[in-house]
Amino acid sequence: MNDVKKLRRPQEGGYARGDETRRRIIDAAVELFGENGFDGASTRDIAALAGVNAPALQYYFENKEGLYRACIEALADDAWEIFGPAIENAHEVLSNDDAKTSELIDALIRIQEATADSIYAKAAVPGKRLFFAREQSGSEPASATEILMNRVRKPFNAAAAALVARITGRAVDDPVTLIRMFSLHGQIVIFHVAHRTVLTLLNWESVDAENAALLKATIGDQTRMLLEQWSRERTSDAGSEATRKPAARRHAGSAARKKKA
Numbered sequence: 329m330n331d332v333k334k335l336r337r338p339q340e341g342g343y344a345r346g347d348e349t350r351r352r353i354i355d356a357a358v359e360l361f362g363e364n365g366f367d368g369a370s371t372r373d374i375a376a377l378a379g380v381n382a383p384a385l386q387y388y389f390e391n392k393e394g395l396y397r398a399c400i401e402a403l404a405d406d407a408w409e410i411f412g413p414a415i416e417n418a419h420e421v422l423s424n425d426d427a428k429t430s431e432l433i434d435a436l437i438r439i440q441e442a443t444a445d446s447i448y449a450k451a452a453v454p455g456k457r458l459f460f461a462r463e464q465s466g467s468e469p470a471s472a473t474e475i476l477m478n479r480v481r482k483p484f485n486a487a488a489a490a491l492v493a494r495i496t497g498r499a500v501d502d503p504v505t506l507i508r509m510f511s512l513h514g515q516i517v518i519f520h521v522a523h524r525t526v527l528t529l530l531n532w533e534s535v536d537a538e539n540a541a542l543l544k545a546t547i548g549d550q551t552r553m554l555l556e557q558w559s560r561e562r563t564s565d566a567g568s569e570a571t572r573k574p575a576a577r578r579h580a581g582s583a584a585r586k587k588k589a
Contacts, residue, residue, distance in 0.1 A: 350388050353378040354402050357395050359455030366396055366468050393469070399459070400472045404479040407446060411484055414442040418487040422494065429495055433555045436491040437548045439484070440516060444544050447520040448535050457520070488513070495555050497562035512554065515547045 356378035360369040371392055375382040389395040414435075421427050421435040449456075463472045486500075492509045493500040519526050519535070526532075532539055 349378075349380060349384065350398075351402070353380060353385060353388060353395070354399050358399050358403070358459050361396065361399060361468075362455035362458030362460075362462065365462055366392075371395070393471075396469060397471055397475070400475045403456070403459070404476055406449075407476075407480045410446045410449070411439070411442050411480060414439045415483055415487045418491055422487075422490050427494075429556075429559050432491050432495050433552055436488060436495070436512070436555065437551055439488055439491075440512070440547060440551060441544050443513065443516050444519075444540065444547070447516060448540050457523070485509070492555075492558075495562075496558040508554075508558070512551055515550060516543075519543060 353374065357369070357374045360374050360377060363369070371385050372382055374395070375385055378384075385392075385395055389398055417438055418435045421431050424431075462468050463476070466473075488509050489500050489505055492498075492512070493502070493505050496505065496508070498505045527534070530539075535543070
């Protein structure tokens with residue numbers, strides 16, 4: 329009996345096949361959760377799309393909620409593979425107090441490029457794009473937003489805001505800093521939110537490698553121009569403040585002399 333069990337599920341490769349089946353179920357679930365929502369997607373349909381028996385879902389995930397959470401965790405893993413290197417690079421640049429403005433800008437543009445890569449990856453899988461759209465609308469289980477916020481969005485936003493703050497000379501939590509960060513991010517997000525409109529107006533069939541390179545280069549140039557301008561405004565404001573202070577001191581001294589007279 330033991331020999332038969334070993335032949336049916338050998339130790340070497342057994343876990344790999346199990347992981348492959350698990351991932352296939354997750355991919356099918358992301359597609360159907362995206363198309364039909366959490367309530368509208370049935371475990372039977374998910375199992376059929378994944379090519380497994382319905383009990384397999386219970387074996388791997390216990391229940392529908394467990395499967396949904398596994399989808400979120402897998403998507404967070406995928407996102408971090410794209411964002412992680414850019415965010416870690418941002419931390420490295422920020423840790424250098426002597427980092428040049430150009431280095432800070434380069435770090436932020438690298439995060440933008442990672443964002444673009446993530447969006448184009450979602451665009452290639454309609455179910456994944458719809459999955460995130462439903463999550464953002466607040467119509468799906470709150471666990472999705474909580475997991476994505478803690479694992480991806482908070483580190484992403486913290487790094488981007490810190491870079492904008494250093495470049496512009498404002499506090500990280502200054503509303504202007506955060507508005508600027510989100511507006512820069514929005515340059516890319518629009519190509520995800522209005523995907524079909526963008527393709528139609530640009531007369532593109534898809535965002536292939538060539539089109540993606542053009543988008544990233546164009547948006548990168550725009551971002552660099554804005555950040556350089558905001559950096560110059562910081563220098564200009566600092567110079568104006570330095571000029572105002574001696575003038576204020578001279579005015580105070582003159583007023584004091586007149587009072588004595």
